[in-house]
Amino acid sequence: MIQYFLNRLVQTVPVILGVIIITFVLMYIVPGDPVVSMVGERYNEETVQRLRQEMHLDDPLSLQFLRYVGNVFQGNFGNSFITGEPVAKLVMDKFPNTMILAITAMFFAVLVGLTSGIISSIRPGSLLDRGIMVLTLAGISAPVFWVGLILVLVVGVILRWLPPTGFGGFEYLILPAVTLGLRSAAYLARLTRATMLDVLSQDYIRTARSKKLPEWKVVIKHAFPNTLIPVITIIGTDFGSYLSGAVLTESIFGWPGIGRLALEAILKRDFPVIQGTVLFMALMFVLMNVLVDMLYGFVDPRVRLERSRK
Amino acid sequence: MFRYIHLLILSLIFIGCTKELDYNTLTISYSADIRGFDPAFATDLRTGKVISLVYDNLVRFDAEMNLVPALAKSWSLSKTSTKYTFNIRQDVRFHDNTPLTINDIVKSFQRVLASSTASPQTWLLERISGARDYMQGARNHVQGLKIIDDSTLVVKLNEPFAPFIQYLAMPATAIINVNSVESLSTTPAGSGPWKLAKWERDGEIVLSSNIDYWEKPPEMEKMRIRILSEVMTQSAEFEAGSLDILEVPQGELEYWQNLNYKLLEVDELNIWYVGMNCSRPPFNDIRLRRAMNYAIDREKIIHILLNGSAIPAKGPVPPQLLAGLNGFGYEYNPTKALQLLQEAGYEKGLQVELYVAGGTGMFHVLEALQSNWATVGINIEIKRSDWNVFKTAVREGQPDLYYLDWFADYPDGENFLYPLFHSSESMVKRNRFSDPDVDIIIEKIQRQTETNTRDQLIIKANKMVADAAPWVFLWHSKTTYLTQKWIHGFRPTPIFNANRYVNIFKLAPE
Numbered sequence: 001m002i003q004y005f006l007n008r009l010v011q012t013v014p015v016i017l018g019v020i021i022i023t024f025v026l027m028y029i030v031p032g033d034p035v036v037s038m039v040g041e042r043y044n045e046e047t048v049q050r051l052r053q054e055m056h057l058d059d060p061l062s063l064q065f066l067r068y069v070g071n072v073f074q075g076n077f078g079n080s081f082i083t084g085e086p087v088a089k090l091v092m093d094k095f096p097n098t099m100i101l102a103i104t105a106m107f108f109a110v111l112v113g114l115t116s117g118i119i120s121s122i123r124p125g126s127l128l129d130r131g132i133m134v135l136t137l138a139g140i141s142a143p144v145f146w147v148g149l150i151l152v153l154v155v156g157v158i159l160r161w162l163p164p165t166g167f168g169g170f171e172y173l174i175l176p177a178v179t180l181g182l183r184s185a186a187y188l189a190r191l192t193r194a195t196m197l198d199v200l201s202q203d204y205i206r207t208a209r210s211k212k213l214p215e216w217k218v219v220i221k222h223a224f225p226n227t228l229i230p231v232i233t234i235i236g237t238d239f240g241s242y243l244s245g246a247v248l249t250e251s252i253f254g255w256p257g258i259g260r261l262a263l264e265a266i267l268k269r270d271f272p273v274i275q276g277t278v279l280f281m282a283l284m285f286v287l288m289n290v291l292v293d294m295l296y297g298f299v300d301p302r303v304r305l306e307r308s309r310k
Numbered sequence: 311m312f313r314y315i316h317l318l319i320l321s322l323i324f325i326g327c328t329k330e331l332d333y334n335t336l337t338i339s340y341s342a343d344i345r346g347f348d349p350a351f352a353t354d355l356r357t358g359k360v361i362s363l364v365y366d367n368l369v370r371f372d373a374e375m376n377l378v379p380a381l382a383k384s385w386s387l388s389k390t391s392t393k394y395t396f397n398i399r400q401d402v403r404f405h406d407n408t409p410l411t412i413n414d415i416v417k418s419f420q421r422v423l424a425s426s427t428a429s430p431q432t433w434l435l436e437r438i439s440g441a442r443d444y445m446q447g448a449r450n451h452v453q454g455l456k457i458i459d460d461s462t463l464v465v466k467l468n469e470p471f472a473p474f475i476q477y478l479a480m481p482a483t484a485i486i487n488v489n490s491v492e493s494l495s496t497t498p499a500g501s502g503p504w505k506l507a508k509w510e511r512d513g514e515i516v517l518s519s520n521i522d523y524w525e526k527p528p529e530m531e532k533m534r535i536r537i538l539s540e541v542m543t544q545s546a547e548f549e550a551g552s553l554d555i556l557e558v559p560q561g562e563l564e565y566w567q568n569l570n571y572k573l574l575e576v577d578e579l580n581i582w583y584v585g586m587n588c589s590r591p592p593f594n595d596i597r598l599r600r601a602m603n604y605a606i607d608r609e610k611i612i613h614i615l616l617n618g619s620a621i622p623a624k625g626p627v628p629p630q631l632l633a634g635l636n637g638f639g640y641e642y643n644p645t646k647a648l649q650l651l652q653e654a655g656y657e658k659g660l661q662v663e664l665y666v667a668g669g670t671g672m673f674h675v676l677e678a679l680q681s682n683w684a685t686v687g688i689n690i691e692i693k694r695s696d697w698n699v700f701k702t703a704v705r706e707g708q709p710d711l712y713y714l715d716w717f718a719d720y721p722d723g724e725n726f727l728y729p730l731f732h733s734s735e736s737m738v739k740r741n742r743f744s745d746p747d748v749d750i751i752i753e754k755i756q757r758q759t760e761t762n763t764r765d766q767l768i769i770k771a772n773k774m775v776a777d778a779a780p781w782v783f784l785w786h787s788k789t790t791y792l793t794q795k796w797i798h799g800f801r802p803t804p805i806f807n808a809n810r811y812v813n814i815f816k817l818a819p820e
Contacts (some may be wrong), residue, residue: 031699034369034698037701042433043353047433083495084346085496094511148676149542152546164552251543254539254543257512
């Protein structure tokens with residue numbers, strides 16, 4: 001198991017290197033000049049030249065790249081052009097906020113998604129099933145910013161049940177988490193329903209039923225665990241993308257997370273922060289995928305067996 | 311299942327109802343976070359505003375745009391107009407309770423200039439004699455900064471320079487506690503009416519009242535500046551009652567005018583314009599530039615699209631700065647525009663690109679401009695990009711036309727002339743306008759310290775620039791603020807750093 005994990009980790013190195021190269025090249029191809037964001041409206045040309053020199057912006061791209069990679073391998077991600085603070089610190093300050101939001105959103109998605117998926121699958125074609133399916137279709141199709149704004153308007157402004165936006169206690173967490181998790185919830189519901197229907201028609205379910213087991217036991221104990229593989233895949237990849245920041249949700253709700261950090265950095269051409277956040281996001285995503293792969297082993301003995309044979 | 315939903319809803323209502331209004335905290339919002347608390351790097355409006363809350367300067371602007379005493383009780387200018395003598399207050403303490411001394415003032419200025427600081431704001435202090443030597447490391451002290459005694463500071467300039475005293479009210483010339491500069495970007499070291507309590511990046515800045523302030527401390531105990539990047543979000547928060555003051559976005563003015571809130575309008579010192587690249591065809595032809603100006607129906611655009619919240623610009627300098635600026639300018643006259651175009655040889659019209667950046671609120675305005683110009687045969691293609699790309703392009707002189715605004719650093723006509731139309735500035739970072747006569751008169755304005763003569767020069771320069779038409783002068787916009795019923799004593803100011811939220815307070819509405 002550990003061997004497998006280590007192997008997977010080693011495989012991520014080329015991915016990360018690729019990410020560094022692509023972001024680096026893209027940053028320098030895209031027009032715009034970080035110095036412009038730094039100096040404001042009134043400045044001397046000397047100031048601009050001095051800053052360019054200090055930031056090594058006039059060096060050849062290859063040299064800048066090598067310097068950056070060298071620093072990264074020493075754990076130095078550089079300092080923000082705008083605030084002068086270490087990028088690692090900026091990212092680590094924001095990460096807990098992003099993490100809380102991601103976990104809550106995923107919790108909501110799993111709770112609502114799996115429950116409604118299972119309920120739907122018990123009586124396919126019923127009114128309840130059709131209702132849930134329509135809702136999930138809406139959930140998948142509705143754009144995140146629209147859902148966010150409608151929630152702010154309805155729950156925050158008209159009903160005044162929750163603070164519209166902001167950052168703080170649990171009451172601030174609900175709306176952004178629902179906004180962020182809604183699509184996953186809808187998708188999970190549909191996926192769970194489809195897989196459940198498939199599983200429920202299998203022979204061993206018939207066997208279970210013929211043993212006169214109560215229906216809930218058949219569903220929960222015998223059918224449900226077999227839907228977990230596709231469900232975990234979705235949870236894993238979605239969670240990975242939540243962890244790498246949800247720019248729209250964070251902007252609408254004024255949530256200080258990684259997504260906004262990255263967006264601001266892009267707007268200001270704060271190269272070290274762009275590079276740092278993208279790298280971090282990629283790392284999170286890859287890590288989640290590795291974790292998901294490992295989880296397969298836990299939920300499905302066949303996967304475990306295959307690995308031990310290798 | 312359904313029982314639990316009811317429970318959930320009930321608990322939500324409960325949360326909603328228990329939240330009472332906090333009468334000790336003022337809550338406002340910014341659309342983006344500040345850069346930090348180091349005055350030497352305050353290059354944008356928001357950072358400048360916050361710096362002016364937590365720091366003091368030698369002088370500052372009041373709500374009527376007058377320069378008033380701050381750390382300097384009084385000051386005088388020598389006959390040669392090169393030597394300022396400041397009488398410094400002795401009763402000021404920094405937030406960490408150490409006294410603010412004359413040494414701190416000198417060192418604060420030197421810190422901005424020092425090459426090790428790498429501040430982009432050195433231009434504010436470069437005219438002090440010896441500043442250049444200090445910047446290049448030739449001397450370890452700025453010669454023009456002389457401490458006479460504990461309360462007297464003399465600042466000597468290389469030559470007379472009238473705007474200098476106003477520079478001393480700018481964020482970058484704020485006085486810092488020089489003994490705690492290590493973490494200045496995150497921890498302010500000032501003496502202002504507000505202290506920093508908490509800064510959650512991209513979340514909020516929380517300030518608390520400095521009750522030991524040497525002047526009147528703020529009425530409110532706390533002030534929260536929330537960072538809300540979406541305009542919609544800001545409006546929603548205001549409507550929910552969790553923001554006390556809202557700067558109304560241009561497109562929403564009509565909506566809010568119909569609701570029951572207190573609306574406050576302020577003529578900000580600004581100008582919106584279309585810059586024309588004067589150093590190459592087609593806009594090196596003054597007839598074409600004037601035709602561009604005559605073709606725009608400013609009154610109509612302001613009335614219909616801007617809800618009347620602007621005044622037409624007749625030149626670069628905003629009329630509220632100086633009496634006598636009005637009375638000329640480009641009226642809406644398409645016939646004259648056509649005639650000028652014909653003279654310039656554009657009977658068949660022309661096709662140009664207009665560079666535009668950012669925000670969505672101005673689309674309808676751009677379309678109106680586009681259609682105004684189209685009626686006289688000037689076809690404009692709008693080229694949109696993000697702010698940074700746009701600014702880089704303008705700096706490099708790429709656009710023939712660009713739509714932009716200018717907000718004053720300090721309330722002086724010079725601030726609408728030198729940085730925009732002096733060839734040393736315009737040629738390297740703006741629309742490449744160069745006119746030796748304009749340069750000469752702007753330099754005279756900078757040297758002249760006698761008010762009346764100076765005002766006349768500004769009026770003349772304003773007219774010269776208007777005549778040369780390097781821009782399409784559009785309008786000076788007003789900013790509208792909304793305040794909740796319980797807010798009292800709020801007064802928006804035309805200059806960005808004049809409002810220190812000291813007199814504002816909350817009172818339960820009856």
